[in-house]
Amino acid sequence: MELHVHTFDLPLKHTFTITHESRDVQPTLIVELTWHGKSGFGEATETPYYGVTMEKMIYQLESIRSFLPSDILPHPNDFWKMMSKYLLDDHPFALCALDVAYWDLWGKTHDKALHQLWGLDISQNPITDYTIGMDTIDVMVSKMKEMPFPLYKIKLGTNQDIEIIEALRKETDAVFRVDANTAWTVEQTLEFAPKLKALGVEFIEQPLKADNWEGMKRLKKESVLPIIADESCITESDVAQCAEYFHGINIKLMKCGGITPALRMIQQGRNLGLKIMVGCMTESTIGCSAIAQLLPLLDYVDMDGCLLVDDKISQGIRIDFGHVIYAKEGGTGAKLIQHG
Ligand SMILES: [Mg+2]
Structure with a gap:
């Protein structure tokens, strides 16, 4: 399985202000997991409010690269369990991007939307x-x-x-x-x-x-x-x-x-x-x-x-x-x- 990390600055339509902060651009990180020609995508945003920076997320994702499955795809619940050992302690934003990318890949591999796979x-x-x-x-x-x-x-x-x-x-x-x-x-x-x-x-x-x-x-x-x-x-x-x-x-x-x-x-x-x-x-x-x-x-x-x-x-x-x-x-x- 290949892991690609993409980074973007998303322009905000309006300056976004809440109690704690104000901003015009939203830096975001996209995880792409590729397996036999299919790609799954997940996202995590830089969020100063929660102490989350792009550098930290990229560092975290690099640290798990060698632990990604190589032969068969485990169920997403098992994949999360494996990855959370490395990524849950600090802050879980990078883990989220990885987990969502993996579920997306899982659904695409089964040719079904996730809500269909879950019978909703x-x-x-x-x-x-x-x-x-x-x-x-x-x-x-x-x-x-x-x-x-x-x-x-x-x-x-x-x-x-x-x-x-x-x-x-x-x-x-x-x-x-x-x-x-x-x-x-x-x-x-x-x-x-x-x-x-x-x-x-x-x-x-x-x-x-x-x-x-x-x-x-x-x-x-x-x-x-x-x-x-x-x-x-x-x-x-x-x-x-x-x-x-x-x-x-x-x-x-x-x-x-x-x-x-x-x-x-x-x-x-x-x-x-x-x-x-x-x-x-x-x-x-x-x-x-x-x-x-x-x-x-x-x-x-x-x-x-x-x-x-x-x-x-x-x-x-x-x-x-x-x-x-x-x-x-x-x-x-x-x-x-x-x-x-
Ligand atoms: Mg709220």
């Missing part, structure tokens, strides 16, 4: 939201009007959060969800929740600091809107604790180390009665095509990363007014069309 029914898939990054109220309104959508996720954490939602609500009947990226206090969240609910917001993502478990306990009891964990739910070991403090979890493939652990987290979260969401980074169609395979298993999905970048490097799924249209190819259906 795609007829009731949830629609994805479209994210509006933080900016002045006027810019946020114009960003929303630029992209008519049935469902928006609004990034908050300013000193005029309710005013933002009021201004956006004047312009659309779409459903809203909000993500405070840890910017609020318990008191703010309890004050905002009824107002947001009245403005058509369906849930709040990660209002408090990731380790404010005491505060989360109060919110789970007292908030009139469901609270979804993102920064508090990184890997498989976080799911059980989150079930005590949140109504749902936002799983991200790069945070947890790929499709293999994400499938286990979805199962565990369901067993614990959690709402299940899968989110994305600002990533290309390669990353989003992997998320699309999981849709029948989810309550909520935020997979608009490929709409936020000017993606000239890859093809795969498409998104039409929130609905995912699958590619014809097997695996995740993704392919690289430009080589970096």
Whole structure:
């Protein structure tokens, strides 16, 4: 099996601002695994918020090159187990790119989309939201009007959060969800929740600091809107604790180390009665095509990363007014069309 590592700078359509950072370009790394003429692709993005750099990921991937299977393809679960021995300890972004590339190759080798291999029914898939990054109220309104959508996720954490939602609500009947990226206090969240609910917001993502478990306990009891964990739910070991403090979890493939652990987290979260969401980074169609395979298993999905970048490097799924249209190819259906 051959491993190729491609790197790109994806131009962002808008400067993307959340509580912690602001940027115009998204560096991303694409893993390509080639086997008997077929290639599988997976993605991981440079993410300073989680301490992930391109150099580190490239170094990690070089370190496992000689351990890749050479004769037969093991099942993806076994492949993940093998690779996680080397790549899980530090941060799992590189492991995610490798795992997704391997699942994609596995599906392409079997000539089936992954959702077909897993026996999932795609007829009731949830629609994805479209994210509006933080900016002045006027810019946020114009960003929303630029992209008519049935469902928006609004990034908050300013000193005029309710005013933002009021201004956006004047312009659309779409459903809203909000993500405070840890910017609020318990008191703010309890004050905002009824107002947001009245403005058509369906849930709040990660209002408090990731380790404010005491505060989360109060919110789970007292908030009139469901609270979804993102920064508090990184890997498989976080799911059980989150079930005590949140109504749902936002799983991200790069945070947890790929499709293999994400499938286990979805199962565990369901067993614990959690709402299940899968989110994305600002990533290309390669990353989003992997998320699309999981849709029948989810309550909520935020997979608009490929709409936020000017993606000239890859093809795969498409998104039409929130609905995912699958590619014809097997695996995740993704392919690289430009080589970096
Ligand atoms: Mg979030």
